Amino acid sequence: MRRRSPAPGLAGPITWLVLGFLLICAGCRPASLTATPTLWEAPTSEPAPAPSPAAWLSEQALAMRPGYAEELADLAHAPCYDLQADISPEQRTVQASLHITYTNAGASALSELPLRLYANLPYRQGRLDILRAERDGRPVTFDYAVERTAVWLTLAPALAPGQTAHIALTYRLAVPESAPDGYQELVARDGIMSLAGMVPLIPARRDGAWDLDLPEPYGDALFAETALFRFQLTLPRPMVAAATGSRVEERSNAKAGTRTDTYVSGPARDIMVALSPYFQAESRSVEDITVRSYFLPEDRTAGVEALRLAADGLRQFQEWFGAYPYRELELVETPLLAAGMEYPGIISLGRHIYQGDQSRRLPWVVLHEVAHQWWFGLVGNDQLREPWLDEALANYSAWLYFERTAGQQEAAALFRELFEEPARPFQETDRDLPINLPVAAYPRDAYGPVVYDKGALFLHALRQEMGDEAFFAFLRGYAERFRYRIATAGDFLALAQTYTPHPLAPFFAEWGFVK
Ligand SMILES: [Zn+2]
Structure with missing residues (x-):
């Protein structure tokens, strides 16, 4: 994350270059999500069947650059998250079903398994309700904990070391219109839906114990192992989506003006999705990586400049820190209250740094967040401790x-x-x-x-x-x-x-x- 204040500026030519671009930038402010109800028919999910376990890794390879797919071999026992999400921007809800494949890599049997519900962090003001939980097709009991930011699933019989459990959840997420006490990573406003923390995640362990700390309203909350995600998003057709990973399929659905996009993440600690019918996008290539910037029309100049900086930073950081292994890196403008926030394969940038005096910070924020693709993304750490x-x-x-x-x-x-x-x-x-x-x-x-x-x-x-x-x-x-x-x-x-x-x-x- 790059915090919002105090607001250091970039001295010298970089500053004035960016500021100059913004002074000539003009555009219209998009309507709010609720102001255009005709766009938002309730989505109807028509998910494609999930791939067989044998096909899982080869599909994940579609998120990787040629030559880096072989790195997936070391992640054969990583948790797998297969998500189907019906997203209604009009209602500000996500109806989801999630299938988790989890192998107990610890030394002792597990009689329960925690999931973190980051959407329920008090300052995020979302509400994620688990509707049903199953293990291998049978219902299991669950109990919320840590102010509903975690849920314990009962595993009976216990999951022995080396054994694999197939967990299925259905849940509903209500997304707030504002969340001013935190960074506003999960929000639907200004014509943009930002869906950070939409997936319940198995936390990392710290000295053998699951991370169940309640994060502060400042600082980053996520502490998770590398996993593999496949996610199908059912959306109103006019939506433009920015997301972790690579989109491998787009299907129009017969009913209700929706389409279903399928993504794979490659190795990732979480996923992030942001949507708007107003997003425009520009892209650049760095070797065989596509860097893409999504922005509102009025912020095109800063969005294009952010793209240039991100591509240049990606090139330089690879020279110093080793290869970025994914096919894509995305930047997306959101109602984030921090200046920037890192997610695997995607960077969220607050609307305020595309505009006005705050835009002086844009180059610094973009480079900071691109560097997080190594420091946080590829190399994880305990962001709370x-x-x-x-x-x-x-x-x-x-x-x-x-x-x-x-x-x-x-x-x-x-x-x-x-x-x-x-x-x-x-x-x-x-x-x-x-x-x-x-x-x-x-x-x-x-x-x-x-x-x-x-x-x-x-x-x-x-x-x-x-x-x-x-x-x-x-x-x-x-x-x-x-x-x-x-x-x-x-x-x-x-x-x-x-x-x-x-x-x-x-x-x-x-x-x-x-x-
Ligand atoms: Zn940071």
């Missing part, structure tokens, strides 16, 4: 891009403005905190300056400690070693040490890391 591990890396990676492309003078100005100045009030007072605390340990106003900005200062100091050659080799090695996995701060520090003979322990201790 060790948020610096992806946020500081995404922030510093964005700066590395500008150091490479904008020249030393501009890069130095950015470094001061974006890292040193926000972090200083905390570093130089008794409010200083280490960068490696859980989200909940930071006061809301300290979270960004310490985790993102002081975190980036830590990475810059580590680079100086190791030297450029060792530092960049380490970042690439870290991305390779933990690709599709979850890394901890301990993993990060230990791996860094293997890239230099110079002892790093005193340096890490200086920055508050204790063994």
Whole structure:
């Protein structure tokens, strides 16, 4: 995520280039979703049958670039989520059936299995109700927990280590019109439906225990293993959809003016979908990857500029951090209240940064979110307990891009403005905190300056400690070693040490890391 405020600007030519584009940008504001009811006939689902287990991986390969599909072989036992969702923008609802294939990779039998219901986070103001749960065709009991942000499914008989369960859920999701206490990732307004957190997910385990923390209203909530998703969306025909992964089929349905699109994600920790009948799209190619930007007509100029920056960032980050393995990367304009939010294969950008003074931040936000495709997407981490591990890396990676492309003078100005100045009030007072605390340990106003900005200062100091050659080799090695996995701060520090003979322990201790 890139937070909304305070609002650092990009100094120099990048800023004025973007601002200049926006000054000549004009367009009409789309009607609200409810203002055009004739567009929104109730969808009628006509889902195609799910593929056989044997066909599952070969279908997932359609989300991967040629040459990277073989990486799926290591994910043969990853959770599989097969979703069929009827989406009604008019009613702001999703009616879903979800089939989860889950293999118990732990050492002990499971008598119950939790799912996180991120849509039910209090500040998201959605309402996800499980209507029915089954295991292998038989109903199972379920109990909500953690303020309805989780549900426990009873597994009887218990699921032995190595055994696979087939879980089927039907559920209904009501999407709010606004959610101002959080980032508004799940919302239907301004002619756009943003559906973050629409899928109940098996949480990652932390020291053997499932993650059932109740996330703060600030900071990112997701902590999940890499999984494979197939999702069929039944939509009113005029809808343009941006989504994780690749669309492999589009079918018109006979009834009610709907169509059904089928997507596969490839290896992903979650999926995200955003819809609007007003979206326009532009795309660019980076090698064999299609980068696509979806935006409202009035925001075309910024949408096209975001596309250029994302494509350029993708090219540069691949050179440093290794290949982006998917066929597609998408950007989508949404009513997000944060500046940007990362999801697997798709980046949500708040409408406010396409327009006016906030647009000065667009280049920075786009690069930060593209970097998250490595730091969060490919390399997972505990975003609740060790948020610096992806946020500081995404922030510093964005700066590395500008150091490479904008020249030393501009890069130095950015470094001061974006890292040193926000972090200083905390570093130089008794409010200083280490960068490696859980989200909940930071006061809301300290979270960004310490985790993102002081975190980036830590990475810059580590680079100086190791030297450029060792530092960049380490970042690439870290991305390779933990690709599709979850890394901890301990993993990060230990791996860094293997890239230099110079002892790093005193340096890490200086920055508050204790063994
Ligand atoms: Zn971020």
